[in-house]
Amino acid sequence: MxxxxxxxxxxxxxxxxxxxxxxxxxYTNCCDCTVCDRYAVVSNRKECWQxxxxxxxxxxxxxxxxxxxxxxxxxxxxxxTHVIATLRxxxxxxxxxxxxxxxxxxxxxxxxxxxxxxxxxxKPYPDRxxxxxxxxxxxxxxxxxxxxxxxxxxVGGTGGYVVRGKDENIVLNPDMEEGVNKWSGRGCRxxxxxxxxxxxxxxxxxxxxxxxTQRTQTWNGIQQDITSRVERKLAYxxxxxxxxxxxxxxxxxxxxxxxxxxxxxxxxxxxxxxANTQATDKEWVDLQGTFVLNGYLSKVVIYLEGPPPGIxxxxxxxxxxxxxxxxxxxxxxxQNVEFGVNILxxxxxxxxxxxxxPLGNCALSVAASGSPxxxxxxxxxxxxPLSGHSIHATNRTHTWMGPAQLITDKVKLFVTYQVSAWVxxxxxxxxxxxxxxxxxxxxxxxxxxxxxxxxxxxWHEICGSFRIEKPAGKVMxxxxxxxxxxxxxxxxxxxxxxxRQARFRQLxxxxxxxxxxxxxxxxxxxxSRSMHGATVKIKQIHNSFPIGSCISRTNIxxxxxxxxxxxxxxxxxxxxxxxxxxxxxxxxxxNYRDADELFKFxxxxxxxxxxxxxxxxVEDTVQDWVKSLGRNDLxxxxxxxxxxxxxxxxxxxxxxxxxxxxxxxxxxxxxxxKDNRANMFKEAKRLDSSAVLFVNDYHVEDGCDxxxxxxxxxxxxxxLQEQGAPVEGIGxxxxxxxxxxxxxxxxxxxxxxxxxxxxxxxxxVCSSNEHVRADDLEVMMREAFAHxxxxxxxxWGFWESFMSRENGHLVDAEGEVNEAGKRFIELKKEWLSxxxxxxxxxxxxxxxxxxxxxxxxxxxxxxxxxxxxxKQQQQVVAVYVD
Numbered sequence: 106m107x108x109x110x111x112x113x114x115x116x117x118x119x120x121x122x123x124x125x126x127x128x129x130x131x132y133t134n135c136c137d138c139t140v141c142d143r144y145a146v147v148s149n150r151k152e153c154w155q156x157x158x159x160x161x162x163x164x165x166x167x168x169x170x171x172x173x174x175x176x177x178x179x180x181x182x183x184x185x186t187h188v189i190a191t192l193r194x195x196x197x198x199x200x201x202x203x204x205x206x207x208x209x210x211x212x213x214x215x216x217x218x219x220x221x222x223x224x225x226x227x228k229p230y231p232d233r234x235x236x237x238x239x240x241x242x243x244x245x246x247x248x249x250x251x252x253x254x255x256x257x258x259x260v261g262g263t264g265g266y267v268v269r270g271k272d273e274n275i276v277l278n279p280d281m282e283e284g285v286n287k288w289s290g291r292g293c294r295x296x297x298x299x300x301x302x303x304x305x306x307x308x309x310x311x312x313x314x315x316x317x318t319q320r321t322q323t324w325n326g327i328q329q330d331i332t333s334r335v336e337r338k339l340a341y342x343x344x345x346x347x348x349x350x351x352x353x354x355x356x357x358x359x360x361x362x363x364x365x366x367x368x369x370x371x372x373x374x375x376x377x378x379x380a381n382t383q384a385t386d387k388e389w390v391d392l393q394g395t396f397v398l399n400g401y402l403s404k405v406v407i408y409l410e411g412p413p414p415g416i417x418x419x420x421x422x423x424x425x426x427x428x429x430x431x432x433x434x435x436x437x438x439x440q441n442v443e444f445g446v447n448i449l450x451x452x453x454x455x456x457x458x459x460x461x462x463p464l465g466n467c468a469l470s471v472a473a474s475g476s477p478x479x480x481x482x483x484x485x486x487x488x489x490p491l492s493g494h495s496i497h498a499t500n501r502t503h504t505w506m507g508p509a510q511l512i513t514d515k516v517k518l519f520v521t522y523q524v525s526a527w528v529x530x531x532x533x534x535x536x537x538x539x540x541x542x543x544x545x546x547x548x549x550x551x552x553x554x555x556x557x558x559x560x561x562x563x564w565h566e567i568c569g570s571f572r573i574e575k576p577a578g579k580v581m582x583x584x585x586x587x588x589x590x591x592x593x594x595x596x597x598x599x600x601x602x603x604x605r606q607a608r609f610r611q612l613x614x615x616x617x618x619x620x621x622x623x624x625x626x627x628x629x630x631x632x633s634r635s636m637h638g639a640t641v642k643i644k645q646i647h648n649s650f651p652i653g654s655c656i657s658r659t660n661i662x663x664x665x666x667x668x669x670x671x672x673x674x675x676x677x678x679x680x681x682x683x684x685x686x687x688x689x690x691x692x693x694x695x696n697y698r699d700a701d702e703l704f705k706f707x708x709x710x711x712x713x714x715x716x717x718x719x720x721x722x723v724e725d726t727v728q729d730w731v732k733s734l735g736r737n738d739l740x741x742x743x744x745x746x747x748x749x750x751x752x753x754x755x756x757x758x759x760x761x762x763x764x765x766x767x768x769x770x771x772x773x774x775x776x777x778x779k780d781n782r783a784n785m786f787k788e789a790k791r792l793d794s795s796a797v798l799f800v801n802d803y804h805v806e807d808g809c810d811x812x813x814x815x816x817x818x819x820x821x822x823x824x825l826q827e828q829g830a831p832v833e834g835i836g837x838x839x840x841x842x843x844x845x846x847x848x849x850x851x852x853x854x855x856x857x858x859x860x861x862x863x864x865x866x867x868x869x870v871c872s873s874n875e876h877v878r879a880d881d882l883e884v885m886m887r888e889a890f891a892h893x894x895x896x897x898x899x900x901w902g903f904w905e906s907f908m909s910r911e912n913g914h915l916v917d918a919e920g921e922v923n924e925a926g927k928r929f930i931e932l933k934k935e936w937l938s939x940x941x942x943x944x945x946x947x948x949x950x951x952x953x954x955x956x957x958x959x960x961x962x963x964x965x966x967x968x969x970x971x972x973x974x975x976k977q978q979q980q981v982v983a984v985y986v987d
Contacts, residue, residue: 117333118164118171119236123251123370123403131159134237143371146180147238147247156247158193158237161254165234167227172255173206174401175219176370178248179241185212188247189240190219194231202231208240216250218664251370253401255336275334275341276407276423281313291408293325294318301350306419309346309389314421316350321414328366328408331425335405337398338663340428340906340918345392346421349384349412358385359412363392368404373698375659381411389421395428397906397918400662433923436876437519444604448515448522449582452598454494458508461496464583465506468499495596497531502589505544509583512600516573516580519877521843524554524569525599526584531592532562539587540811543567546581556586558811564596568808568851570603572843574873605880608846608887615891620650621938621953623979626961628948630986636944642962643940643950649957649975650890650936651676651713651897655867657907658682658699661706665920666904673933676759677707678715678866678899685720685728685746692730692742697753704757715866715899718762718801719750719789723770739776744788751792762801762836762866763789767821768813769802783828790831800825801836801866806852807844815855822859835861839868840901840910844881849888857894865889867901869913875924878912882925886932903929 120130124140131138131145136155138147147157165171177188188211192204207221225234236254241247277287281297288295297313300306308314317327335341347361361384365377380394398405407425409418450460454471463469473493498507516522528541538560545552555569573580584595626643628636653676660666670677681687682700689695707714720743721727734742751761763786764773773781786798804810805818818835825832835856841849856863868889870881889895903926905914915926922930938954944963954973961969961984971982 118161118254118256119159119252122253123372124249125372131157134158134239144178144248144250147249150241150245150247151243153242154239156237156239157249158235159252160233161236162232162234165225165256167225167230169256170222170224173219173221173223173253174255175238175252176216176250176401177209177211177219177238178213178216178250179211180213180246180248182213182242182245185210186241186245187211188217188219188238190221191237191239192223192225193233193235193237194225195233195235196229197232199229211241216248251401251403253370272426274424274426275331276329276425277334279424280311280422281315281420282311285315288315288327288329290317291324291326291328291410292322293320295327301419306348306350309421311422314419317409317418317420320412320416320418323413324410325414326409326411326418327420328406329423330404330406332402332405335398335425337401338665338919340395340397341425342428343379343392343394343396343407344422344424345409346389346423347382347384347392347409348389348419348421349386349416350419351386351412351416357387358383359416360384361392361409361418362411363394364408364410365396365398366404366406366408367398367402370401370403372403377659379407384412384418395906395918399659399666428918430917430919430921434874434876437874439517439520442517442520442602444602444607447599447601448512449510449598449600454496454596458496461508461510463498463506464509464581464585465501465503467501467506469508470497470499471495472497495527495529495594497592497594498584499531499592501587501592504588505583505585506589507584507586507593508595509581511579511581513577513580516577517602518576519572519574519872519874521570521572521603521605521845521880522554522600523603523845523848524567524571525597526555526567527564527596527598528557528559528567528584529564529594529596530559530562530587531594536588536591539591539593541565541567541584541586541593543569544583544585545571545573546579546583547573547577548579553809554582555808556811557808558814559587559593568848570807570843570845570848572872572877574877603845605846605884609883612846612887612891616887616936617953619891619893620936620955622956622973622977624952624954624973625979625981626950626984627981628944628950628963628984628986635946636948636963636986637946639944639963640965641940641942641944641950642965643938643952643954644960644962645937645939645954645957646960646970647675647958648933648936648955649675649972650955651864651899652933653677653713653715653897654900655680655902656703658703660904660907661703669903669916669920669922671710671712673930674712674900676713676715676897676899677703678717679703680902683716683750684718684726685731686726688750689746690728695749700754704754708757713759714757716750716754716758716761716796717866718765719747720763720773720785721765721770722767722772722774723765724772726770727772736776739773743773743777743781743785747785747788747792751789751796755793756795758793758796760797760799760834760864761789761793762799765801766803767800768817780828783825783830786825786830786832797833797862798831799834799836799864799866800832801838803838803840803867805837805856806839806849807841808848808852815852818856819859822861833861835859835863836866837863838901839865839885841868841870841881841885844870844884844888846884846888849885850892853888853892853894857892861894862896863892863894864897864899865895866899868898869901869908869910870925871910871913873912878923878925879928882915883928883932886929890936 137149187208189208190206194202206223209219211217284297362381363379367375379396382392457471496508538558542556543554554571555567557565557567559565654674657680804813872878889898902908903915905918940952956973956975969984
């Protein structure tokens, strides 16, 4: 029976699991073993059962489920072989028994996971338990990178073990009642206090709080090792109560961050951001976040960091618990919605200013001032009758002043509303271009419902949208934006609920027209016999239209993530691993290892890769060492970056985002000149002519950012092309809220004039309600798939806790597909073509289908696989039948 000491053991019962201490306490069974490069090589094997062993007798107990994960390989063979995990159970009074755990197939040159579970019975319980690895044929070397056998953590109870509960805090001494026991300083000193600051700082709860002092770096703070108490692929919630303190600083607030430092079995270090908050020296605040660990890790440390050097971090408690699974949100009950009906009162202004009021002390009046142009296609049939009147806002002393109206009782929760308003500056207004916007005041919150840049005294249309997802006591819509003193006019102002289902029906018809091809199968036999009347079934296996996702290096350590990704996506983009701040965070110190492993993963699974991104024009994303360079040194660094990245991955990257978000930043252009951007494109094409070069930016498709309107994007593209830049594709990121299909389509139509292929490169949608999120995703995917100029869709992630925006995931942190994910899968199925019927008298069968790979069945036998290509409107396929 296991000794009583087992009640305090850690989660991994294997000692020296990664061979960092050589062979101790491992031993071989009638063979040899050496450790090199932190993995074991078992050689001189003359029998299949010879391998590597470890005695685990004192570290296991009966009735407990143990989980094994080992990383194994082989050498000295030209064909796949098996590696097997086994337990040898030895008894004094009876013969030795063997318990099979699991096996996996391994090929030379590849590491594979060996995973399984086992439970020991206590009737009878063995006197000795030995874990060992065996299996490959004699003469084949067995390679072992690491071995992890995890078990429930002991917290007392019968038999020494109980499974850790969801409500249990895995942080030890979380309230500092035991002083600094279990805590340590990360590059600084820590202490425990009942009060500080002459008694002005007291614990928010409990009797004590901790401080991290003498901090000389932002990463200094207080930490705790949680390696033995945290499990992979499970979601954890983190709550820390924090504040800051500093006698020698005038700062009253600073960022405090919760971070994980983890070490993999191959000694790789990773930093995982959990959460951050703005902490003050006046009161305690809660820092909250979640995390999930994908891979098997040898060390996990949670710590607080963030404030500038010299500022103390105070901690009044840290809780890390299993996250409670949030039940699926029900579909919102929406009744009596009048689609296409303007909810604004007196929008035609025939009753003067009735229903309107001035926001602030500006003045409103109504006058005949001519009508704006006919509404654009974004409104479809929802057009306001022309009245020739507009409302004038004068005597404006603040940008937010303008005409307003209360719509509290007219707006329904979870309904998407489209906005259209025509605005014009009063003739004679001078100065720089002005932004005019439609805004919503929802209680104390502000929503952007559309913006436009006005640079003359002609009429300009604001097109936007909004949705409200929480009950509100007051909802006010208003027009604002020009600088104080500038008067403006508003006409033909409309807000109406969008009928998405009607739009979907229209898009399905458009999709069939744009994406399907006419396919004719011509059947022939070896003896030229007629096939007339034979049954034919056509099944599409894959649609080859590119639909991809953002992935990261840590994601591919999670086999559940990998399974979903490989099943549903055929392209990938790396979230950070190709960005300059990742590959060269410090000058001259390069990290291509993460990207290399992602490229290998994609190559092994026939996944095409978008390269995001060579440069990023927004200054906040640029490394400090790059910011510190003078003009000449910066030019050299830019060229070195181009050479290093594009030569290393030449031929492996299908697309490159050359200089990300040039509509929103100008870091390199400001320092290297206006021709720098075009030069980046030219050099990228010279270094890797096979890659298609893209511009890439956000808010192009939603009408809410005048800096990135389709018109501005087109101007930028044309200017680059005039300078000789080989711009070959348009990237629309697609980080969008409450999307309206007609607005998205209007932006696509404008960009299509360039003749360049368009991709949605970073698509995500957000809603607290999974059903509404699913509707939003369907809007974007259908608009993209139905537009002839769109050639690909990339999601900016799909797994909870690994996305940049909350409430955007399709799969929760522990692998359960939500309503948005189910809708995504349904759409993918809809875009697969099946057909069945009979071969005609000409030995032919015709149908319309999407591009991609198909199987043909004749008389219930699969006889051929064929591919429908994108550029062929009609394709003839010869099918030979034996």
